[in-house]
Amino acid sequence: MSEQAQKHGALASPLPPPGAAADWTVPQRWEEFSAEDHRVWDTLFARQQSLLQGRAVEAFGKSLDVLRLSRPGVPNFDELNDRLHARTGWSVVAVPGLVPDDVFFRHLSERRFPAGNFIRAADQLDYLEEPDVFHDVFGHVPLLAQPEVADFMQALGQQGLQALDLNSLHRVARLYWYTVEFGLARERGDLRIYGAGILSSFGESHYALESAKPHRHDFDLKRVLRTQYRTDAFQLSYFVIERFEDVLELVLGNDLAALYAELDKLPDLSPEAAQLAA
Template sequence: MFTDDLTIEAPKLHGAAATPTPPPGAAADWTIPQHWERFTSEEHRVWDLLFARQQELLAGRAVRAFHEGLDVLRLSRPGIPDLDELNERLFARTGWTVVSVPGLVPDDVFFRHLSQRRFPAGNFIRSASQLDYLEEPDVFHDVFGHVPLLAQPAVADFMQALGEEGLKALRRGALDRLSRLYWYTVEFGLAREDGDLKIYGAGILSSFGESRFSLESPDPHRPAFDIGRVLRTRYRSDAFQQSYFVVESFDELLDSILETDLGALYDSLADEPDLCPSRA
Protein backbone atom coordinates (compact mmCIF):
# COMPACT_ATOMS: atom_id res chain seq x y z
CA MET A 1 0.00 0.00 0.00
CA PHE A 2 2.94 2.29 0.50
CA THR A 3 5.16 1.73 -2.53
CA ASP A 4 2.81 3.34 -5.03
CA ASP A 5 3.94 6.84 -4.07
CA LEU A 6 7.68 6.72 -3.68
CA THR A 7 9.89 9.70 -3.04
CA ILE A 8 13.57 9.09 -2.36
CA GLU A 9 15.78 12.13 -2.08
CA ALA A 10 19.44 11.49 -1.31
CA PRO A 11 21.25 14.04 0.84
CA LYS A 12 23.70 16.28 -0.92
CA LEU A 13 26.70 14.64 0.67
CA HIS A 14 26.16 11.51 -1.40
CA GLY A 15 25.10 13.20 -4.61
CA ALA A 16 27.96 15.31 -5.90
CA ALA A 17 31.52 14.36 -6.63
CA ALA A 18 34.17 16.93 -5.84
CA THR A 19 34.57 19.39 -8.70
CA PRO A 20 37.45 21.87 -8.87
CA THR A 21 35.39 24.82 -10.02
CA PRO A 22 31.73 25.81 -9.66
CA PRO A 23 29.48 25.80 -12.73
CA PRO A 24 29.08 28.93 -14.87
CA GLY A 25 27.11 31.64 -13.10
CA ALA A 26 27.83 30.31 -9.60
CA ALA A 27 30.05 31.98 -7.03
CA ALA A 28 33.11 30.29 -5.55
CA ASP A 29 30.90 28.81 -2.81
CA TRP A 30 28.50 27.48 -5.49
CA THR A 31 25.72 29.91 -4.58
CA ILE A 32 23.63 31.60 -7.25
CA PRO A 33 21.01 34.37 -7.15
CA GLN A 34 17.56 32.97 -6.53
CA HIS A 35 15.86 35.24 -9.10
CA TRP A 36 12.48 34.56 -7.50
CA GLU A 37 10.78 36.57 -10.22
CA ARG A 38 11.84 34.00 -12.83
CA PHE A 39 9.81 31.13 -11.35
CA THR A 40 6.77 30.44 -13.50
CA SER A 41 3.17 30.34 -12.34
CA GLU A 42 3.23 26.57 -12.92
CA GLU A 43 6.29 26.18 -10.67
CA HIS A 44 4.58 28.18 -7.94
CA ARG A 45 1.45 26.06 -8.40
CA VAL A 46 3.48 22.88 -7.87
CA TRP A 47 4.92 24.29 -4.63
CA ASP A 48 1.44 25.22 -3.37
CA LEU A 49 0.10 21.77 -4.25
CA LEU A 50 2.97 20.00 -2.49
CA PHE A 51 2.81 22.33 0.52
CA ALA A 52 -0.94 21.87 1.04
CA ARG A 53 -0.76 18.11 0.56
CA GLN A 54 2.14 17.58 2.96
CA GLN A 55 0.84 19.99 5.58
CA GLU A 56 -2.43 18.06 5.73
CA LEU A 57 -0.68 14.68 5.74
CA LEU A 58 1.76 15.66 8.50
CA ALA A 59 -0.92 16.79 10.95
CA GLY A 60 -0.39 14.48 13.93
CA ARG A 61 2.61 12.83 12.26
CA ALA A 62 5.36 15.46 12.50
CA VAL A 63 7.00 16.79 15.66
CA ARG A 64 5.51 19.96 17.13
CA ALA A 65 8.68 21.91 16.33
CA PHE A 66 8.06 21.31 12.62
CA HIS A 67 4.53 22.70 12.73
CA GLU A 68 5.73 25.65 14.79
CA GLY A 69 8.58 26.26 12.35
CA LEU A 70 6.21 26.31 9.37
CA ASP A 71 5.54 29.91 10.37
CA VAL A 72 8.80 30.91 8.67
CA LEU A 73 7.38 29.58 5.37
CA ARG A 74 4.02 31.36 5.58
CA LEU A 75 5.14 34.39 3.68
CA SER A 76 3.32 37.31 2.08
CA ARG A 77 3.01 35.64 -1.30
CA PRO A 78 1.93 32.12 -2.30
CA GLY A 79 4.27 29.80 -4.13
CA ILE A 80 7.98 29.16 -3.78
CA PRO A 81 9.35 31.30 -0.92
CA ASP A 82 11.37 34.40 -1.71
CA LEU A 83 14.58 33.63 0.17
CA ASP A 84 15.18 37.28 1.09
CA GLU A 85 11.89 37.34 2.96
CA LEU A 86 12.35 33.83 4.36
CA ASN A 87 15.86 34.55 5.61
CA GLU A 88 14.74 37.64 7.46
CA ARG A 89 12.44 35.46 9.57
CA LEU A 90 14.78 32.50 9.92
CA PHE A 91 17.87 34.53 10.82
CA ALA A 92 15.95 36.33 13.55
CA ARG A 93 15.17 32.96 15.15
CA THR A 94 18.41 30.99 14.95
CA GLY A 95 20.94 32.88 12.84
CA TRP A 96 20.51 30.56 9.84
CA THR A 97 19.97 31.56 6.21
CA VAL A 98 19.06 29.60 3.09
CA VAL A 99 21.22 30.05 -0.02
CA SER A 100 20.38 29.07 -3.59
CA VAL A 101 22.57 26.57 -5.42
CA PRO A 102 22.16 25.11 -8.91
CA GLY A 103 21.83 21.55 -7.63
CA LEU A 104 23.94 19.05 -5.74
CA VAL A 105 27.18 20.60 -4.48
CA PRO A 106 30.52 19.01 -3.54
CA ASP A 107 30.72 17.60 -0.04
CA ASP A 108 33.24 20.14 1.24
CA VAL A 109 31.12 23.02 -0.05
CA PHE A 110 27.99 21.56 1.52
CA PHE A 111 29.53 21.05 4.95
CA ARG A 112 31.23 24.43 4.91
CA HIS A 113 27.86 26.08 4.36
CA LEU A 114 26.35 24.14 7.25
CA SER A 115 29.26 25.04 9.52
CA GLN A 116 28.52 28.71 8.80
CA ARG A 117 24.77 28.29 9.40
CA ARG A 118 23.80 28.42 5.74
CA PHE A 119 21.59 25.77 4.18
CA PRO A 120 22.01 25.20 0.41
CA ALA A 121 18.72 24.81 -1.45
CA GLY A 122 18.38 23.69 -5.05
CA ASN A 123 17.02 26.53 -7.14
CA PHE A 124 14.50 24.43 -9.07
CA ILE A 125 11.31 22.50 -8.39
CA ARG A 126 10.04 19.17 -9.64
CA SER A 127 7.42 19.08 -12.38
CA ALA A 128 3.78 18.27 -11.74
CA SER A 129 4.43 14.80 -13.23
CA GLN A 130 7.12 14.12 -10.59
CA LEU A 131 5.20 14.91 -7.42
CA ASP A 132 5.93 11.52 -5.87
CA TYR A 133 9.39 10.75 -7.17
CA LEU A 134 12.55 12.82 -7.35
CA GLU A 135 16.18 11.71 -7.54
CA GLU A 136 17.76 15.08 -6.77
CA PRO A 137 16.60 17.30 -3.88
CA ASP A 138 14.65 20.32 -5.15
CA VAL A 139 13.57 23.53 -3.45
CA PHE A 140 10.54 21.82 -1.93
CA HIS A 141 12.57 19.12 -0.24
CA ASP A 142 15.27 21.56 0.83
CA VAL A 143 13.03 24.37 2.08
CA PHE A 144 9.83 22.65 3.23
CA GLY A 145 11.68 19.63 4.59
CA HIS A 146 14.61 21.34 6.32
CA VAL A 147 13.86 24.98 7.07
CA PRO A 148 11.02 24.68 9.64
CA LEU A 149 13.26 22.71 11.99
CA LEU A 150 16.18 25.08 11.42
CA ALA A 151 14.00 27.54 13.36
CA GLN A 152 14.37 25.23 16.39
CA PRO A 153 17.53 26.15 18.39
CA ALA A 154 18.76 22.63 19.25
CA VAL A 155 18.32 21.43 15.65
CA ALA A 156 19.97 24.60 14.34
CA ASP A 157 22.99 23.97 16.58
CA PHE A 158 23.09 20.28 15.66
CA MET A 159 23.17 21.14 11.96
CA GLN A 160 26.04 23.56 12.44
CA ALA A 161 27.94 20.93 14.42
CA LEU A 162 27.29 18.41 11.64
CA GLY A 163 28.83 20.85 9.18
CA GLU A 164 31.94 21.17 11.33
CA GLU A 165 32.17 17.41 11.80
CA GLY A 166 31.62 16.85 8.09
CA LEU A 167 34.70 18.92 7.25
CA LYS A 168 36.70 16.94 9.83
CA ALA A 169 35.40 13.64 8.42
CA LEU A 170 36.49 14.65 4.92
CA ARG A 171 40.02 15.29 6.19
CA ARG A 172 40.05 11.92 8.00
CA GLY A 173 38.58 9.98 5.08
CA ALA A 174 35.60 9.08 7.27
CA LEU A 175 32.75 10.61 5.28
CA ASP A 176 31.06 7.23 4.91
CA ARG A 177 30.56 7.17 8.68
CA LEU A 178 29.45 10.78 9.05
CA SER A 179 27.03 10.42 6.13
CA ARG A 180 25.16 7.74 8.07
CA LEU A 181 24.66 10.11 10.97
CA TYR A 182 23.30 12.74 8.58
CA TRP A 183 21.08 10.22 6.83
CA TYR A 184 19.50 8.66 9.90
CA THR A 185 18.90 11.98 11.66
CA VAL A 186 18.57 15.00 9.37
CA GLU A 187 16.95 13.10 6.52
CA PHE A 188 15.20 10.08 8.04
CA GLY A 189 14.97 10.61 11.78
CA LEU A 190 12.02 9.84 14.04
CA ALA A 191 11.45 11.25 17.53
CA ARG A 192 9.37 10.16 20.49
CA GLU A 193 7.02 12.91 21.62
CA ASP A 194 4.43 12.48 24.38
CA GLY A 195 4.87 8.73 24.03
CA ASP A 196 4.17 8.66 20.28
CA LEU A 197 6.51 8.36 17.32
CA LYS A 198 6.77 11.51 15.22
CA ILE A 199 8.68 12.52 12.09
CA TYR A 200 11.47 15.08 12.03
CA GLY A 201 13.69 13.94 9.12
CA ALA A 202 13.38 16.10 6.01
CA GLY A 203 13.46 13.14 3.63
CA ILE A 204 10.30 11.85 5.31
CA LEU A 205 8.64 15.23 5.85
CA SER A 206 8.81 16.04 2.14
CA SER A 207 7.71 12.57 0.99
CA PHE A 208 4.02 11.72 0.60
CA GLY A 209 4.62 7.98 0.69
CA GLU A 210 7.30 7.72 3.35
CA SER A 211 5.45 10.03 5.74
CA ARG A 212 2.97 7.21 6.19
CA PHE A 213 5.31 4.26 5.75
CA SER A 214 7.80 5.39 8.40
CA LEU A 215 5.13 5.45 11.12
CA GLU A 216 2.50 2.97 9.98
CA SER A 217 4.22 0.08 8.23
CA PRO A 218 5.06 -2.95 10.38
CA ASP A 219 8.12 -3.68 8.24
CA PRO A 220 10.91 -1.28 9.27
CA HIS A 221 12.90 -1.44 12.51
CA ARG A 222 12.67 1.57 14.81
CA PRO A 223 15.55 1.22 17.28
CA ALA A 224 16.47 3.83 19.87
CA PHE A 225 19.07 6.30 18.64
CA ASP A 226 22.62 5.23 19.46
CA ILE A 227 25.36 7.13 17.67
CA GLY A 228 27.76 4.17 17.47
CA ARG A 229 25.08 1.93 16.00
CA VAL A 230 24.05 4.63 13.53
CA LEU A 231 27.64 4.98 12.29
CA ARG A 232 27.76 1.23 11.63
CA THR A 233 24.42 0.97 9.82
CA ARG A 234 24.32 1.04 6.04
CA TYR A 235 21.42 2.64 4.19
CA ARG A 236 19.80 2.61 0.78
CA SER A 237 18.82 5.72 -1.15
CA ASP A 238 16.61 3.93 -3.67
CA ALA A 239 13.86 2.59 -1.41
CA PHE A 240 11.98 3.35 1.75
CA GLN A 241 14.17 2.88 4.80
CA GLN A 242 14.42 -0.45 6.57
CA SER A 243 15.38 1.25 9.85
CA TYR A 244 14.50 4.57 11.46
CA PHE A 245 16.45 5.56 14.57
CA VAL A 246 14.33 7.22 17.26
CA VAL A 247 15.56 10.10 19.44
CA GLU A 248 13.90 11.07 22.70
CA SER A 249 14.52 14.79 22.23
CA PHE A 250 16.47 17.26 20.11
CA ASP A 251 18.64 17.99 23.13
CA GLU A 252 19.67 14.32 23.10
CA LEU A 253 20.53 14.65 19.42
CA LEU A 254 22.61 17.77 19.99
CA ASP A 255 24.39 16.29 23.02
CA SER A 256 25.25 13.17 21.00
CA ILE A 257 27.44 15.18 18.63
CA LEU A 258 28.77 17.73 21.10
CA GLU A 259 29.77 15.16 23.72
CA THR A 260 31.19 12.49 21.40
CA ASP A 261 34.74 12.41 20.07
CA LEU A 262 33.72 11.27 16.61
CA GLY A 263 37.31 10.79 15.47
CA ALA A 264 37.96 8.34 18.30
CA LEU A 265 34.63 6.65 17.60
CA TYR A 266 35.53 6.21 13.92
CA ASP A 267 38.78 4.55 14.99
CA SER A 268 37.04 2.25 17.47
CA LEU A 269 34.63 1.09 14.77
CA ALA A 270 37.31 0.45 12.14
CA ASP A 271 37.32 -3.32 12.72
CA GLU A 272 33.60 -3.64 13.42
CA PRO A 273 31.39 -5.04 10.64
CA ASP A 274 28.73 -2.86 9.10
CA LEU A 275 25.17 -3.53 10.11
CA CYS A 276 22.43 -4.30 7.62
CA PRO A 277 19.58 -1.78 8.03
CA SER A 278 17.05 -4.61 8.09
CA ARG A 279 18.68 -5.83 11.32
CA ALA A 280 19.69 -2.52 12.92
Protein backbone atom coordinates in the same frame (compact mmCIF):
# COMPACT_ATOMS: atom_id res chain seq x y z
CA MET B 1 31.96 8.05 -3.72
CA SER B 2 30.86 8.37 -0.10
CA GLU B 3 27.30 7.77 1.07
CA GLN B 4 26.98 11.49 1.82
CA ALA B 5 28.17 12.15 -1.71
CA GLN B 6 25.36 10.02 -3.10
CA LYS B 7 22.91 12.50 -1.61
CA HIS B 8 24.75 15.79 -1.76
CA GLY B 9 27.01 15.11 -4.67
CA ALA B 10 30.77 14.82 -4.37
CA LEU B 11 31.20 15.72 -8.01
CA ALA B 12 34.14 14.72 -10.18
CA SER B 13 35.14 18.32 -10.83
CA PRO B 14 35.85 20.66 -7.91
CA LEU B 15 34.96 23.65 -10.05
CA PRO B 16 31.51 25.22 -9.75
CA PRO B 17 29.35 25.26 -12.89
CA PRO B 18 29.10 28.37 -15.06
CA GLY B 19 27.15 31.13 -13.35
CA ALA B 20 27.84 29.84 -9.83
CA ALA B 21 30.12 31.51 -7.32
CA ALA B 22 33.17 29.80 -5.85
CA ASP B 23 30.97 28.45 -3.02
CA TRP B 24 28.53 27.07 -5.62
CA THR B 25 25.78 29.55 -4.77
CA VAL B 26 23.68 31.17 -7.47
CA PRO B 27 21.16 34.03 -7.41
CA GLN B 28 17.71 32.64 -6.68
CA ARG B 29 16.00 34.82 -9.32
CA TRP B 30 12.63 34.21 -7.72
CA GLU B 31 10.88 36.11 -10.52
CA GLU B 32 11.93 33.40 -12.99
CA PHE B 33 9.87 30.68 -11.30
CA SER B 34 6.79 30.06 -13.42
CA ALA B 35 3.16 30.07 -12.34
CA GLU B 36 3.25 26.28 -12.66
CA ASP B 37 6.28 26.12 -10.36
CA HIS B 38 4.41 28.10 -7.73
CA ARG B 39 1.32 25.88 -8.10
CA VAL B 40 3.45 22.79 -7.53
CA TRP B 41 4.89 24.31 -4.34
CA ASP B 42 1.44 25.27 -3.07
CA THR B 43 0.05 21.79 -3.85
CA LEU B 44 2.91 20.07 -2.06
CA PHE B 45 2.80 22.48 0.88
CA ALA B 46 -0.94 22.08 1.45
CA ARG B 47 -0.79 18.31 1.13
CA GLN B 48 2.11 17.84 3.54
CA GLN B 49 0.86 20.40 6.04
CA SER B 50 -2.41 18.49 6.33
CA LEU B 51 -0.81 15.06 6.39
CA LEU B 52 1.79 15.92 9.03
CA GLN B 53 -0.65 17.02 11.70
CA GLY B 54 -0.15 14.49 14.47
CA ARG B 55 2.75 12.91 12.59
CA ALA B 56 5.54 15.48 12.82
CA VAL B 57 7.17 16.67 16.03
CA GLU B 58 5.25 19.58 17.47
CA ALA B 59 8.10 22.02 16.86
CA PHE B 60 7.81 21.48 13.11
CA GLY B 61 4.21 22.63 12.98
CA LYS B 62 4.94 25.56 15.27
CA SER B 63 7.84 26.64 13.05
CA LEU B 64 6.01 26.37 9.73
CA ASP B 65 5.10 30.04 10.03
CA VAL B 66 8.66 30.85 8.99
CA LEU B 67 7.55 29.69 5.50
CA ARG B 68 4.24 31.55 5.49
CA LEU B 69 5.48 34.58 3.63
CA SER B 70 3.73 37.50 1.97
CA ARG B 71 3.33 35.72 -1.37
CA PRO B 72 2.20 32.16 -2.17
CA GLY B 73 4.38 29.72 -4.06
CA VAL B 74 8.11 29.05 -3.86
CA PRO B 75 9.52 31.16 -1.01
CA ASN B 76 11.55 34.21 -1.92
CA PHE B 77 14.81 33.57 -0.09
CA ASP B 78 15.36 37.25 0.72
CA GLU B 79 12.12 37.38 2.68
CA LEU B 80 12.57 33.89 4.11
CA ASN B 81 16.05 34.71 5.35
CA ASP B 82 14.85 37.84 7.12
CA ARG B 83 12.64 35.61 9.27
CA LEU B 84 15.00 32.69 9.69
CA HIS B 85 18.13 34.72 10.43
CA ALA B 86 16.31 36.71 13.08
CA ARG B 87 15.49 33.47 14.91
CA THR B 88 18.68 31.42 14.75
CA GLY B 89 21.22 33.18 12.54
CA TRP B 90 20.70 30.73 9.66
CA SER B 91 20.05 31.58 6.03
CA VAL B 92 19.13 29.62 2.91
CA VAL B 93 21.33 29.92 -0.18
CA ALA B 94 20.41 28.82 -3.68
CA VAL B 95 22.61 26.26 -5.45
CA PRO B 96 22.17 24.80 -8.95
CA GLY B 97 21.88 21.21 -7.72
CA LEU B 98 24.08 18.72 -5.89
CA VAL B 99 27.28 20.22 -4.49
CA PRO B 100 30.59 18.67 -3.38
CA ASP B 101 30.83 17.42 0.18
CA ASP B 102 33.33 20.00 1.37
CA VAL B 103 31.17 22.81 -0.03
CA PHE B 104 28.03 21.38 1.57
CA PHE B 105 29.54 20.97 5.02
CA ARG B 106 31.27 24.35 4.92
CA HIS B 107 27.92 26.01 4.26
CA LEU B 108 26.43 24.16 7.24
CA SER B 109 29.37 25.11 9.45
CA GLU B 110 28.69 28.77 8.63
CA ARG B 111 24.92 28.46 9.24
CA ARG B 112 23.88 28.43 5.60
CA PHE B 113 21.64 25.75 4.14
CA PRO B 114 22.09 25.04 0.40
CA ALA B 115 18.76 24.63 -1.41
CA GLY B 116 18.33 23.41 -4.96
CA ASN B 117 17.18 26.28 -7.15
CA PHE B 118 14.50 24.28 -8.97
CA ILE B 119 11.25 22.49 -8.21
CA ARG B 120 9.91 19.18 -9.40
CA ALA B 121 7.39 18.93 -12.22
CA ALA B 122 3.70 18.42 -11.54
CA ASP B 123 3.97 14.77 -12.60
CA GLN B 124 6.75 14.14 -10.03
CA LEU B 125 4.90 15.18 -6.89
CA ASP B 126 5.51 11.92 -5.06
CA TYR B 127 9.17 11.25 -5.81
CA LEU B 128 12.26 13.06 -6.99
CA GLU B 129 15.70 11.53 -6.41
CA GLU B 130 17.62 14.81 -6.47
CA PRO B 131 16.53 17.14 -3.64
CA ASP B 132 14.64 20.18 -4.96
CA VAL B 133 13.60 23.43 -3.31
CA PHE B 134 10.53 21.81 -1.74
CA HIS B 135 12.53 19.09 -0.04
CA ASP B 136 15.28 21.48 1.00
CA VAL B 137 13.10 24.33 2.24
CA PHE B 138 9.88 22.69 3.46
CA GLY B 139 11.73 19.70 4.90
CA HIS B 140 14.66 21.47 6.56
CA VAL B 141 13.96 25.12 7.18
CA PRO B 142 11.16 25.02 9.79
CA LEU B 143 13.29 23.09 12.27
CA LEU B 144 16.28 25.33 11.54
CA ALA B 145 14.20 27.96 13.32
CA GLN B 146 14.61 25.85 16.50
CA PRO B 147 17.82 26.71 18.41
CA GLU B 148 18.77 23.11 19.25
CA VAL B 149 18.45 21.96 15.65
CA ALA B 150 20.17 25.08 14.34
CA ASP B 151 23.18 24.42 16.58
CA PHE B 152 23.20 20.71 15.74
CA MET B 153 23.30 21.42 12.02
CA GLN B 154 26.20 23.82 12.41
CA ALA B 155 28.05 21.26 14.54
CA LEU B 156 27.41 18.60 11.88
CA GLY B 157 28.92 20.91 9.30
CA GLN B 158 32.04 21.25 11.41
CA GLN B 159 32.15 17.49 11.95
CA GLY B 160 31.79 16.88 8.22
CA LEU B 161 34.82 19.04 7.45
CA GLN B 162 36.86 17.23 10.11
CA ALA B 163 35.70 13.84 8.85
CA LEU B 164 36.93 14.69 5.36
CA ASP B 165 40.43 15.03 6.82
CA LEU B 166 40.04 11.76 8.73
CA ASN B 167 38.69 9.81 5.73
CA SER B 168 35.58 9.18 7.83
CA LEU B 169 33.00 11.11 5.86
CA HIS B 170 30.82 8.03 5.55
CA ARG B 171 30.34 8.07 9.33
CA VAL B 172 29.05 11.66 9.39
CA ALA B 173 26.96 10.87 6.32
CA ARG B 174 25.20 8.12 8.26
CA LEU B 175 24.61 10.36 11.26
CA TYR B 176 23.19 13.04 8.95
CA TRP B 177 21.05 10.51 7.11
CA TYR B 178 19.50 8.85 10.14
CA THR B 179 18.82 12.12 11.98
CA VAL B 180 18.50 15.17 9.72
CA GLU B 181 17.00 13.30 6.78
CA PHE B 182 15.19 10.28 8.22
CA GLY B 183 14.99 10.77 11.97
CA LEU B 184 12.08 9.68 14.15
CA ALA B 185 11.49 10.74 17.75
CA ARG B 186 9.19 9.89 20.60
CA GLU B 187 6.86 12.63 21.72
CA ARG B 188 4.11 12.20 24.31
CA GLY B 189 4.52 8.45 23.96
CA ASP B 190 4.04 8.36 20.18
CA LEU B 191 6.39 8.13 17.23
CA ARG B 192 6.85 11.43 15.42
CA ILE B 193 8.80 12.55 12.35
CA TYR B 194 11.58 15.13 12.38
CA GLY B 195 13.70 14.05 9.40
CA ALA B 196 13.37 16.25 6.31
CA GLY B 197 13.38 13.34 3.89
CA ILE B 198 10.20 12.05 5.52
CA LEU B 199 8.60 15.43 6.21
CA SER B 200 8.77 16.33 2.52
CA SER B 201 7.58 12.93 1.24
CA PHE B 202 3.88 12.05 1.08
CA GLY B 203 4.54 8.33 0.76
CA GLU B 204 7.24 8.02 3.39
CA SER B 205 5.27 10.11 5.87
CA HIS B 206 2.83 7.19 5.91
CA TYR B 207 5.37 4.40 5.57
CA ALA B 208 7.76 5.56 8.31
CA LEU B 209 5.08 5.46 10.99
CA GLU B 210 2.64 2.82 9.75
CA SER B 211 4.40 0.15 7.69
CA ALA B 212 5.41 -3.12 9.32
CA LYS B 213 8.34 -3.49 6.92
CA PRO B 214 11.08 -1.21 8.32
CA HIS B 215 12.99 -1.76 11.55
CA ARG B 216 12.62 1.02 14.10
CA HIS B 217 15.62 0.86 16.39
CA ASP B 218 16.17 2.77 19.59
CA PHE B 219 18.80 5.37 18.79
CA ASP B 220 22.32 4.05 19.36
CA LEU B 221 25.09 6.28 18.05
CA LYS B 222 27.57 3.49 17.36
CA ARG B 223 24.99 1.50 15.45
CA VAL B 224 24.00 4.56 13.43
CA LEU B 225 27.63 5.19 12.48
CA ARG B 226 27.95 1.57 11.35
CA THR B 227 24.68 1.29 9.39
CA GLN B 228 24.64 1.77 5.65
CA TYR B 229 21.63 3.23 3.86
CA ARG B 230 19.96 3.41 0.47
CA THR B 231 19.06 6.56 -1.39
CA ASP B 232 16.70 5.04 -3.97
CA ALA B 233 13.89 3.59 -1.84
CA PHE B 234 11.99 4.01 1.40
CA GLN B 235 14.21 3.31 4.38
CA LEU B 236 14.64 -0.20 5.74
CA SER B 237 15.74 1.06 9.16
CA TYR B 238 14.90 4.12 11.22
CA PHE B 239 16.48 5.22 14.48
CA VAL B 240 14.21 6.62 17.16
CA ILE B 241 15.56 9.21 19.59
CA GLU B 242 13.79 9.93 22.85
CA ARG B 243 13.56 13.68 22.22
CA PHE B 244 14.52 15.21 18.90
CA GLU B 245 15.88 18.25 20.74
CA ASP B 246 18.63 15.98 22.13
CA VAL B 247 20.33 15.60 18.73
CA LEU B 248 22.83 18.34 19.62
CA GLU B 249 24.24 16.16 22.40
CA LEU B 250 25.09 13.50 19.82
CA VAL B 251 27.84 15.80 18.62
CA LEU B 252 28.76 17.80 21.70
CA GLY B 253 28.61 14.87 24.10
CA ASN B 254 30.78 12.41 22.15
CA ASP B 255 34.31 12.20 20.83
CA LEU B 256 33.31 11.33 17.29
CA ALA B 257 36.88 11.01 15.99
CA ALA B 258 37.60 8.35 18.61
CA LEU B 259 34.40 6.56 17.71
CA TYR B 260 35.36 6.52 14.03
CA ALA B 261 38.67 4.85 14.89
CA GLU B 262 36.96 2.31 17.14
CA LEU B 263 34.30 1.45 14.57
CA ASP B 264 36.81 1.04 11.74
CA LYS B 265 37.70 -2.27 13.42
CA LEU B 266 34.11 -3.51 13.08
CA PRO B 267 32.10 -4.47 9.99
CA ASP B 268 29.42 -2.22 8.59
CA LEU B 269 25.80 -3.14 9.15
CA SER B 270 23.15 -3.54 6.50
CA PRO B 271 20.00 -1.44 6.91
CA GLU B 272 18.04 -4.72 6.62
CA ALA B 273 19.63 -6.05 9.81
CA ALA B 274 17.11 -6.49 12.61
CA GLN B 275 19.67 -7.45 15.23
CA LEU B 276 23.02 -5.90 16.08
CA ALA B 277 25.92 -7.89 14.71
CA ALA B 278 29.32 -7.90 16.38
